[in-house]
Amino acid sequence: MEYTVSSNSQFRINFGATGLDEIKQNIYTILTTPKYSVPLDREFGITPPLDEPLPIAKARTSTEVIEAIHRNEPRVTVTKVDFIETARNNEDGVIIPVVTFTLKEGVA
Template structure:
């Protein structure tokens, strides 16, 4: 199954109904957690230091980081594409991450 996941905060479901929901929630948590903000687990999340880079550079760095971090912390989801919206003029960069989740998980 292929799903698109955005980096927008939602309520956390402490008892997901199924594995698919759990995986999608885990990826969303990765995307919305800045690295260094989780006590006792400072390496978790995404580095936000590229915010001042030119847009193409920031997108390249962020894409590589998303792929690496999702693979490390939620290996049941495989990132197949990162799609960006927003623009340099407004200083906005929003990521939508397409992941493939095997049906047998």
Template sequence: MVNKTITLSLADSQSINIGASGLDEICQNIQIILSTQQGTLYLDRLFGLKSDFVDAPMNEAAMKIQNEIYDAIEKYEPRVKIISVTFSGNDDGRLNPVISFELVEGVLL
């Protein structure tokens, strides 16, 4: 079976579905990882993304966020392989991550 590339935009985040399963669960897990500030989860202070990119110049912030995303997803959602991390931005200074990924071989939905 050939892996299909899945694209997920953090700008399209939805509310948490406690009963999510399969691909929906994986996408929801990624969204939770990326929307959690590191240090705020009591039992795992390294979960989430650092916030040292806030107020940094856009290019510098984008590089830092991109590296954080790769590291966090690799650690906390091992069922996926990231293909790319890009950003959909706008004029108000926000960087909205867009993650393209594939399921790791052997992952069953």
């Protein structure tokens, strides 16, 4: 079964989350944490794309999202990274990653 999480999902942090809820919350945290912002784990998170053409930004961000999730949430396999293109404050070119994943065998 495939599940989807995006960085614009509305999550309330649940410190007691388990199973699928914990995994979704972890992926959301990876997507919304800027790389180099965690003092004891500078590699955690993703680098927000800045000042790049959209096709290049999407390609680089897709690769970075897959690698970050693989490194920090080993219970899932990313099957697809899509993007929502939107504008904020009258600026074009904002991309929001949407991650589709499956649970690895043996994960409930």
